[in-house]
Amino acid sequence: MADVSYTKQGSALLLVDPYNDFLSEGGKLWRPVEAVAREVGLLDNLRAVTAAARKKGIRIFFVPHHRWEPGDYERWAHPSPDQLASGKRQVFAKGTWGGEWHVDFLPQPDDVVIKEHWAQNGFANTDLDFQLKQHGVDRVILIGMLANTCIEATGRFAMELGYQVTLVKDATAAFSRDRMHAAHELNGPNYAHAILTTCELLAALAEVA
Amino acid sequence: MADVSYTKQGSALLLVDPYNDFLSEGGKLWRPVEAVAREVGLLDNLRAVTAAARKKGIRIFFVPHHRWEPGDYERWAHPSPDQLASGKRQVFAKGTWGGEWHVDFLPQPDDVVIKEHWAQNGFANTDLDFQLKQHGVDRVILIGMLANTCIEATGRFAMELGYQVTLVKDATAAFSRDRMHAAHELNGPNYAHAILTTCELLAALAEVA
Amino acid sequence: MADVSYTKQGSALLLVDPYNDFLSEGGKLWRPVEAVAREVGLLDNLRAVTAAARKKGIRIFFVPHHRWEPGDYERWAHPSPDQLASGKRQVFAKGTWGGEWHVDFLPQPDDVVIKEHWAQNGFANTDLDFQLKQHGVDRVILIGMLANTCIEATGRFAMELGYQVTLVKDATAAFSRDRMHAAHELNGPNYAHAILTTCELLAALAEVA
Amino acid sequence: MADVSYTKQGSALLLVDPYNDFLSEGGKLWRPVEAVAREVGLLDNLRAVTAAARKKGIRIFFVPHHRWEPGDYERWAHPSPDQLASGKRQVFAKGTWGGEWHVDFLPQPDDVVIKEHWAQNGFANTDLDFQLKQHGVDRVILIGMLANTCIEATGRFAMELGYQVTLVKDATAAFSRDRMHAAHELNGPNYAHAILTTCELLAALAEVA
Numbered sequence: 001m002a003d004v005s006y007t008k009q010g011s012a013l014l015l016v017d018p019y020n021d022f023l024s025e026g027g028k029l030w031r032p033v034e035a036v037a038r039e040v041g042l043l044d045n046l047r048a049v050t051a052a053a054r055k056k057g058i059r060i061f062f063v064p065h066h067r068w069e070p071g072d073y074e075r076w077a078h079p080s081p082d083q084l085a086s087g088k089r090q091v092f093a094k095g096t097w098g099g100e101w102h103v104d105f106l107p108q109p110d111d112v113v114i115k116e117h118w119a120q121n122g123f124a125n126t127d128l129d130f131q132l133k134q135h136g137v138d139r140v141i142l143i144g145m146l147a148n149t150c151i152e153a154t155g156r157f158a159m160e161l162g163y164q165v166t167l168v169k170d171a172t173a174a175f176s177r178d179r180m181h182a183a184h185e186l187n188g189p190n191y192a193h194a195i196l197t198t199c200e201l202l203a204a205l206a207e208v209a
Numbered sequence: 210m211a212d213v214s215y216t217k218q219g220s221a222l223l224l225v226d227p228y229n230d231f232l233s234e235g236g237k238l239w240r241p242v243e244a245v246a247r248e249v250g251l252l253d254n255l256r257a258v259t260a261a262a263r264k265k266g267i268r269i270f271f272v273p274h275h276r277w278e279p280g281d282y283e284r285w286a287h288p289s290p291d292q293l294a295s296g297k298r299q300v301f302a303k304g305t306w307g308g309e310w311h312v313d314f315l316p317q318p319d320d321v322v323i324k325e326h327w328a329q330n331g332f333a334n335t336d337l338d339f340q341l342k343q344h345g346v347d348r349v350i351l352i353g354m355l356a357n358t359c360i361e362a363t364g365r366f367a368m369e370l371g372y373q374v375t376l377v378k379d380a381t382a383a384f385s386r387d388r389m390h391a392a393h394e395l396n397g398p399n400y401a402h403a404i405l406t407t408c409e410l411l412a413a414l415a416e417v418a
Numbered sequence: 419m420a421d422v423s424y425t426k427q428g429s430a431l432l433l434v435d436p437y438n439d440f441l442s443e444g445g446k447l448w449r450p451v452e453a454v455a456r457e458v459g460l461l462d463n464l465r466a467v468t469a470a471a472r473k474k475g476i477r478i479f480f481v482p483h484h485r486w487e488p489g490d491y492e493r494w495a496h497p498s499p500d501q502l503a504s505g506k507r508q509v510f511a512k513g514t515w516g517g518e519w520h521v522d523f524l525p526q527p528d529d530v531v532i533k534e535h536w537a538q539n540g541f542a543n544t545d546l547d548f549q550l551k552q553h554g555v556d557r558v559i560l561i562g563m564l565a566n567t568c569i570e571a572t573g574r575f576a577m578e579l580g581y582q583v584t585l586v587k588d589a590t591a592a593f594s595r596d597r598m599h600a601a602h603e604l605n606g607p608n609y610a611h612a613i614l615t616t617c618e619l620l621a622a623l624a625e626v627a
Numbered sequence: 628m629a630d631v632s633y634t635k636q637g638s639a640l641l642l643v644d645p646y647n648d649f650l651s652e653g654g655k656l657w658r659p660v661e662a663v664a665r666e667v668g669l670l671d672n673l674r675a676v677t678a679a680a681r682k683k684g685i686r687i688f689f690v691p692h693h694r695w696e697p698g699d700y701e702r703w704a705h706p707s708p709d710q711l712a713s714g715k716r717q718v719f720a721k722g723t724w725g726g727e728w729h730v731d732f733l734p735q736p737d738d739v740v741i742k743e744h745w746a747q748n749g750f751a752n753t754d755l756d757f758q759l760k761q762h763g764v765d766r767v768i769l770i771g772m773l774a775n776t777c778i779e780a781t782g783r784f785a786m787e788l789g790y791q792v793t794l795v796k797d798a799t800a801a802f803s804r805d806r807m808h809a810a811h812e813l814n815g816p817n818y819a820h821a822i823l824t825t826c827e828l829l830a831a832l833a834e835v836a
Contacts, residue, residue: 075552075553076552076553077347077371077373077551077552077553077554078347078348078368078371078372078373078402078552079552080368080399080400080402081398081399081400081401081402082399082400115533115543115544118369118545118548119368119369119400120365120369120399120400121365121366121369124366124369124370124548125369125533125544125545125547125548126533126543126545127536127543127544129543129788129789130536130542130543130787130788130789133495133765133788133789133790134493134494134495134496134497134789135493135494135495136495136765138286138287138760138763139287148395148396148399149396149399152396153365153369156329156330156362156365157330157333157366159287159289159328160327160328160329160330160333160334160362160757161333161756161757161760162286162287162756162757162760162761163287163760164286164287176395178391178395179395181387182387182391182395182396186357186385186387186388186391187357187358187361187391187396189290190289190290190291190329190357190358191289191290191291191328191329192290193287193289193290284761284762285761285762286760286761286762286763287761288761324742324752324753327754327757333757334742334753334754334756334757335742335752335754336745336752336753338579338580338752339578339579339580339745339751339752342556342579342580342581342704343580343702343703343704343705343706344702344703344704345556345704347551347554369548370547370548370551371547371548371551371552372551495765495789495791496765496766496786496789496790496791496820498786498817498818498820499816499817499818499819499820500817500818536787537786537787537818538783538787538817538818539783539784539787542784542787542788543787556704556705557705566813566814566817567814567817570814571783571787574747574748574780574783575748575751575784577705577707577746578745578746578747578748578751578752578780579751580704580705581705582704582705594813596809596813597813600805600809600813600814604775604803604805604806604809605775605776605779605809605814607708608707608708608709608747608775608776609707609708609709609746609747610708611705611707611708
């Protein structure tokens with residue numbers, strides 16, 4: 001694993017899909033992620049990492065999934081299996097509680113909210129790369145949901161675009177333990193420059209001048 | 210899983226990284242993939258699928274990894290772990306046997322050879338999307354190496370770009386069985402429109418007019 | 419110039435920035451474009467082309483510029499001269515009449531509204547390419563504002579992505595005649611597959627089955 | 628115009644298409660550019676700017692157009708007018724003198740040679756953005772050919788990607804004076820952060836620490 005470091009200007013925290021449907025009791029996808037989320041201490045870790053980033057002046061970029069609306073995907077040639085499934089359940093539906101930010105993860109004035117991504121990759125069809133460049137960022141730390149879908153797709157592509165990539169394996173969750181294992185033990189080591197625990201990340205952030 | 214179909218004009222076969230270093234006895238990465246490759250019948254399946262595609266007039270796009278050269282990655286800010294590791298071993302070195310196509314998978318006059326990708330995603334920093342468009346393709350079938358790295362990165366992004374994606378789980382290989390499982394059972398179903406065996410794909414291609 | 423044709427499925431009309439600030443008396447940019455707009459018959463031509471497209475079932479994609487909001491560009495490393503200038507004048511300001519669609523160009527249920535672009539190129543940092551692919555489009559007709567900025571930037575890049583590009587030289591306008599000349603006589607012929615008058619386009623669309 | 632500055636690490640010189648066919652007596656496109664090239668002092672200015680960049684340690688990125696090969700564009704759905712025209716004349720033909728670098732502009736060991744672009748935009752379908760990121764560049768200076776085609780297409784898109792863009796109006800040329808005027812007086816001011824003479828650029832580079 002490469003020797004990574006973080007800087008106030010050059011680093012960014014990418015907070016992926018912090019919606020009620022993912023993170024809150026009663027959310028449409030809370031039940032399937034609950035076991036892993038509780039096991040790793042997800043909510044506490046997300047709170048700790050976002051607080052540490054704010055304290056150090058490391059900017060937070062919200063990287064949100066498309067909020068479902070009536071008519072979505074209906075006339076598309078090739079909607080993905082995930083789009084069809086989440087469309088059917090109206091996950092992250094626009095104008096509903098499930099599609100709102102979890103109350104502990106609301107954008108603050110200095111944060112940047114990226115355009116919604118249609119699938120899993122927060123760079124695809126959005127302004128994420130552009131906004132990172134305009135803010136002088138070349139290092140990204142990814143937290144949020146899910147480890148093997150949006151986090152992995154965004155992290156893989158961040159590397160393809162030339163960014164330094166840090167994964168935080170207990171500040172994310174997935175529908176099963178083997179999906180976590182795939183994300184952090186099998187695939188992550190091929191593209192991520194660092195795969196840390198929240199504890200390790202907090203220690204590294206404490207060093208930022 | 211979506212109901213997929215193939216057409217002579219709209220479909221393309223993406224043959225990823227068919228280098229000697231991956232596919233031939235004595236190749237630098239043959240030993241780590243050999244067990245899985247033999248178990249799934251990789252070489253025979255690659256031969257069968259490419260032959261069937263040619264017979265039906267479905268165009269083959271070669272999607273090659275960067276061939277290593279001296280100096281690679283040395284002045285880069287954030288080379289990936291894979292780039293550093295394969296650079297150290299000079300995998301797919303330019304001008305060597307390891308960086309040549311396996312003798313059974315040589316480009317033919319009607320094939321298209323895409324620019325080399327620097328990491329895992331055959332679309333990133335190349336003309337793959339452009340060439341697919343110029344050839345009227347909206348459906349891609351991915352075969353070659355490795356299931357959880359280049360094939361997965363390219364397939365995930367093909368979906369993000371709007372293509373219909375087919376994976377062929379015994380026309381690829383990986384460094385371990387659990388990497389194959391991650392690619393085809395855990396991650397593939399989230400983005401791929403079809404995950405077939407070679408046998409199933411050959412049957413579907415036989416239907417192409 | 420290439421021999422172009424249009425089809426119901428494969429063609430799309432890209433309507434760029436049909437905001438009150440550009441197209442309506444009292445709009446912030448109406449005065450600088452008024453002379454050219456009146457000379458070419460802009461509004462009537464935009465109405466005629468959009469009506470013809472709807473009649474033939476050719477889908478309309480709205481390609482909107484970013485709507486200005488307080489704070490825009492303030493912390494960016496390299497805002498463009500246009501961004502700084504239009505930010506200062508609050509052009510297309512969110513929640514104001516100037517940033518609303520001109521009343522004759524409101525999205526209809528079958529239209530697609532693309533994410534807002536930050537600068538001039540409707541593909542950059544948006545889902546335009548993705549939505550065109552999901553709707554099976556490989557040919558784009560560009561109308562709207564301005565001939566040498568957003569229309570040209572979007573048309574140039576459409577060609578780079580593999581699309582067939584049609585410009586309509588009297589269904590756009592610019593701040594001066596020489597900018598129109600530059601767009602349609604000097605630069606357009608290098609990248610556009612057809613540069614038509616509204617009259618010629620309507621005749622071609624009348625042939626669409 | 629914005630207040631721009633240059634730094635050794637963050638700035639790059641993009642040298643676009645320095646082929647014999649463009650820059651040398653007897654090149655296929657030399658005759659049409661000769662009048663403007665002589666008027667602005669093109670060759671001397673290109674030599675002065677590249678020498679100054681090398682002296683200051685500002686890295687040079689070669690941004691080359693596709694070298695023509697037999698079969699090019701033949702099976703493409705939508706080749707551009709420029710591709711068809713230059714294909715017919717076999718401009719920049721691979722393996723010929725016309726497709727070689729002008730003898731005064733040969734890549735040196737520290738330079739980066741980007742993948743060939745298919746049309747006008749040096750970022751499209753290439754690794755230019757990726758290589759700029761891996762070298763820590765956020766400011767680009769564009770010189771070479773032609774002012775209103777490859778230079779303009781690359782400069783416009785550099786801005787869309789978040790880079791600071793400098794044009795050098797006498798270190799480029801075009802097929803006519805009005806094309807130069809269009810590039811530097813009509814279009815450039817909308818997207819470029821600075822439009823300098825060679826003299827002004829050399830003075831600015833002399834300040835680089």
